[in-house]
Structures are given as structure tokens and as C-alpha cells.
Amino acid sequence: LVRRELKSQRAWMSSKQGKRDRPEEGKAGSKQRKEVEDVKGKGKEKKPEETMHDSDDELEFEDPYDDDEFSEEEDSEGQDGAQEEDDEEGGGGGGGYKYDSDGDIPEIDADEEEEDADMTALENRLRVWRPGVDTLEEGEELDFDPSVYDILRSITVEWPCLSFQPVLDRLGAARTRFPHSLYLVAGTQAEHAADNKVLVMKVSRLHKTKVVDSDDEDSDSDDDDDDVDEDPILETRSIPHSGCVNRLRVMPQATCGDDIAVVATWSETGRVHCWNISEHLTSLDASGPSAPASSLNSTPLYTFTQHTTEGYALDWSPMTKGRLLSGDCANSIYLHEPSGAEWSSTGVFAGHTGSVEDIQWSPTEQDVFSSCSVDQHIRFWDTRVPERRPRLSAHAHNSDINVISWNHKVGYLLVSGDDDGIIRIWDLRNFKKDRFVAEFTYLRGSITSVEWNPVDDSQIVVGSSDNQVTTWDMSLEPDPEGDELGQDTGAEDVPPQLLFQHLGQQDVKECHWHPQIPGLIISTASDGFNIYKSFNT
Numbered sequence: 001l002v003r004r005e006l007k008s009q010r011a012w013m014s015s016k017q018g019k020r021d022r023p024e025e026g027k028a029g030s031k032q033r034k035e036v037e038d039v040k041g042k043g044k045e046k047k048p049e050e051t052m053h054d055s056d057d058e059l060e061f062e063d064p065y066d067d068d069e070f071s072e073e074e075d076s077e078g079q080d081g082a083q084e085e086d087d088e089e090g091g092g093g094g095g096g097y098k099y100d101s102d103g104d105i106p107e108i109d110a111d112e113e114e115e116d117a118d119m120t121a122l123e124n125r126l127r128v129w130r131p132g133v134d135t136l137e138e139g140e141e142l143d144f145d146p147s148v149y150d151i152l153r154s155i156t157v158e159w160p161c162l163s164f165q166p167v168l169d170r171l172g173a174a175r176t177r178f179p180h181s182l183y184l185v186a187g188t189q190a191e192h193a194a195d196n197k198v199l200v201m202k203v204s205r206l207h208k209t210k211v212v213d214s215d216d217e218d219s220d221s222d223d224d225d226d227d228v229d230e231d232p233i234l235e236t237r238s239i240p241h242s243g244c245v246n247r248l249r250v251m252p253q254a255t256c257g258d259d260i261a262v263v264a265t266w267s268e269t270g271r272v273h274c275w276n277i278s279e280h281l282t283s284l285d286a287s288g289p290s291a292p293a294s295s296l297n298s299t300p301l302y303t304f305t306q307h308t309t310e311g312y313a314l315d316w317s318p319m320t321k322g323r324l325l326s327g328d329c330a331n332s333i334y335l336h337e338p339s340g341a342e343w344s345s346t347g348v349f350a351g352h353t354g355s356v357e358d359i360q361w362s363p364t365e366q367d368v369f370s371s372c373s374v375d376q377h378i379r380f381w382d383t384r385v386p387e388r389r390p391r392l393s394a395h396a397h398n399s400d401i402n403v404i405s406w407n408h409k410v411g412y413l414l415v416s417g418d419d420d421g422i423i424r425i426w427d428l429r430n431f432k433k434d435r436f437v438a439e440f441t442y443l444r445g446s447i448t449s450v451e452w453n454p455v456d457d458s459q460i461v462v463g464s465s466d467n468q469v470t471t472w473d474m475s476l477e478p479d480p481e482g483d484e485l486g487q488d489t490g491a492e493d494v495p496p497q498l499l500f501q502h503l504g505q506q507d508v509k510e511c512h513w514h515p516q517i518p519g520l521i522i523s524t525a526s527d528g529f530n531i532y533k534s535f536n537t
Helices: 072-088 110-124 278-284 480-485
Strands: 002-006 009-013 032-035 149-155 161-167 180-188 197-206 233-240 245-250 262-267 272-276 302-304 311-316 324-328 333-339 342-349 356-361 368-373 377-382 392-395 401-406 413-418 423-427 438-440 447-452 459-464 468-473 498-503 510-513 521-525 528-534
Touching: 149 197, 161 510, 161 521, 180 245, 180 521, 180 528, 197 278, 233 278, 245 311, 262 311, 262 324, 272 324, 302 333, 302 342, 311 356, 324 356, 368 401, 377 401, 401 447, 413 447, 413 459, 447 510, 459 510, 468 521, 498 528
Parallel strands: 161 245, 356 401
Antiparallel strands: 002 009, 032 233, 149 528, 161 180, 180 197, 197 233, 245 262, 262 272, 272 302, 311 324, 324 333, 333 342, 356 368, 368 377, 377 392, 401 413, 413 423, 423 438, 447 459, 459 468, 468 498, 510 521, 521 528
């Protein structure tokens, strides 16, 4: 499914299509330069053959020559003149028809009538594809519509990655000009614990997805330089990591080119590590021969061993450089304070009665953070309180709360996602049980990732185990005309705030907005990474 929504116009598309070939997966080692195949043919969306209009009653003919403002008298004179010219040349006709040599209108080709009938039948059976609700009939395959993406690329690495984050660079903020380049850091989930790595990646030559439109083949465009059909380039450096990387977070103050760019990892071995990846980032930008992988720093700056079991909750403070929180499956939260080139733990925060699944620092208060847990509670803490007990708590969901995200532009908004696929928005000025300001139950799988858009304070990207990455816009409201159009197409069940559905990945784990390329989303799943920007974000 691709859901188009631009102002009051919406389009829902799905059709029976043959399955396209998937790109062959490649592998990336610890040091490599690799051509990344386009994601053409990979997706989970029905390929559209026609777009439905808002209302058949209000369709207007669009004059391709922009002369529809002529008066009827002028139009009549123009037709008479054209008729006289045709007569002089031995032809005949008028009223927009082309006559044959006998002066008769030729009959319409039967094949054209059949094609029009097939198209009408296709329009009548268009329906919204709803993952977890709809099923494919025999002979049906899902495909994607490239026209709804400004960019859509897929990259694969040696092992799946459960967690990753973009790294800030010096290429400029709010950049929109193609081709793009970006930097990522990810942690692997290898088959054997000794094969795991922290991957430092540079993806360059990300051109705009080229969509060939037969109607526009001869037209000139200012974006021709953007629509270059070249494959992106992936370069990687790696750091050996003991055990699977459960979660990885980049210190928000770290930037490519800094002497110190720190990344924290949560290992399945129950240890939290901090790494300096500055040398790896620098080597990716080296114009000459880069340093051999063996010479790059692979020793952690800090290792914390006081957790009694593994965990997933991990977050750097956006206000105090180097301040780190980690939460484990034994209900404990630890604060790690920077101390020169090292870190020191200041004790445990206790209050949850189940595994701590996620942690978020406040974007406006340097001593306040929030956490969510399997105990179905969201709790708020103040590091200045000696008792290290939560200052505010509420029973927020009826199942395990997997993820939370604090809005960095509107500091009193928080989003949470649970095991039942429910998303809730909270106003922290009135945080109580069942006092959420919005709730969405559309998704059919557990929520694995949520994140507010760092540029647009009303948008959220959500990853879920039903193989969807969805974009939501809290500023959208129901459209009565659109709702009437959606009747009997399956669209009546789609929330108006659902802006875009991206399918095609298996077992989605995390998704993030790129902080410097507005609207660009990166997601990781068991079959690799997707980098995309939809036409409406």
C-alpha cells in the first residue's frame, strides 16, 4: 500500500501484479567499498496502474494548450480557420476529430475499447492494502510504486543489525540537494558471538529515485541532474564487539571530524561499552589510501560491568555532554557520569518491577529522564534526588511498553508504543493513567521503534513487527470528502494521521530520521537497511 495524502486529495492504490526480481544480496567486510543495488523490485506494496480521483462529479478537462479562456466566438473562428486549411490540403474535419480521405470519422479500434473497459474494471477493484488484515489471493503479488518516493535505496551488510544511529556531519543542515551522503553506526547480530562488530558506514552518491514517465520523456526539468540512475556507494569500517549489540546510541554532541566521537553499545553479555569512532570516520573520508583496519582503534574507552544481566535501554543526555543512562532486564537503571576520559557510575535507580525497555533524557531539563518497562508503567526521574526513586509514574499501557520518544521541539509531548501495536501520545503537563491525548490502534504488530521528527514537531516515524515503517502526522484531521471517497475501498479504516506506509522489510527493528536531511528515514531489519524519503514528508 502506498497512501497518498496531499491537502484534501488522497489516492489509494493496489493491483494484481507479477513479482519483480529482488536484488541479490551482497556482503560487506570490515573494510570495503561496495556498490549498493537499488531497491527496485523490492517492496510490499501493490503496484498501481491508475490513481483514483476525489470525485468523478467534479472532474474538469485540463486544456494542455492553456487556451480555455478564449471566448466561444474566438474558438469558433479558430475552428473555421482550421477547417478551411484542412479543406485546402484535401482533408476534412472539425470539432476535434480527424477525418479520413472520404470525410468520414474512422471507427474506434476494438482493442482500445477493450483496454478502456479493463482500466475501468481495475479502478472498480482498487482497495487499500492493510497488513495483518488483508490476505493475498492466488496469483497476487505485492509490489511498490516508485513514484511516491523521492528516494528509495536498500543496503545489505554481512549480518543483520538490531540497532543503529546516524552521525552528524559537516555537510550542512537541512540539505535537500541530491545526491546525498550520510554516515551511520550500527551493531550486528551475528550467528556466532565472536563475529559481531560495530560498523561505521558512509553511504554516498544517493541520487533521487528515477521514475520514467512516458508523458514527460521529452520535457525539460530543472531536476535532471538529480535523476541520475547510479547505484549508491557503501564504505565501512568495523570494530570487533563481544556479543550481539542489543542497542547502540551515538553521543548527540559527536560530529564527523571531531577528535572524539563516542558511541555506546549494550551487549548481550551484560556489559555497556563506549567507543571512540573518530579514526574510523576520518578514514572513510580519506582521499588517498586509507589506514589498514588493524591500525584503527578497537579498544573501548569504557566498559561497565555492574549490570547483572543484559539490557536494551540506553540514552545519551542531549544537554550534558558525556552523560549516559543504561537500563537492564533486571529492572535496574544506572547513571554514568563523565570524569575526564573515563566514566563513573553513581548508583542504581530502582522503581520498575519489570525489565526496563527504553530510556529518554528530557530535552529541556538536564537532570530529568523517563523510562518505560514491561511492568506497563512510564516513570519520570530526577538525578538530583538522593533516594533515586521515580518522581512521577503512571500505568500507561495494558501490555509491555517497548519504546518511548520525547519530542525535542515540544518538550511536554511524549510518544510510547507497546506489545499490542498501540501508540499513545502524552501531554506531560497532565500525565495520568488513561489521560493520553491521542491513541492509534491501526498497526497489527508490536511497536519496536518510535521517534519524533527533529524538524517537524508533529510527525512520528514508527517501526512495528508487522513489517511496516509508518509515518504519522498529528496535525492532520479527518477530511469528510476523503472519508466519503474511501468508502468500500478499505480506506475508511485508515486513521487520517497515517501519512505514509513503507513496506518491504522483514522483522523491522529500528527506524530513525536523519537529523540533517529533512524527511529522510533510515530503517533496519533482518534483511538489511532501507533509506527512503516519501513524496509527502
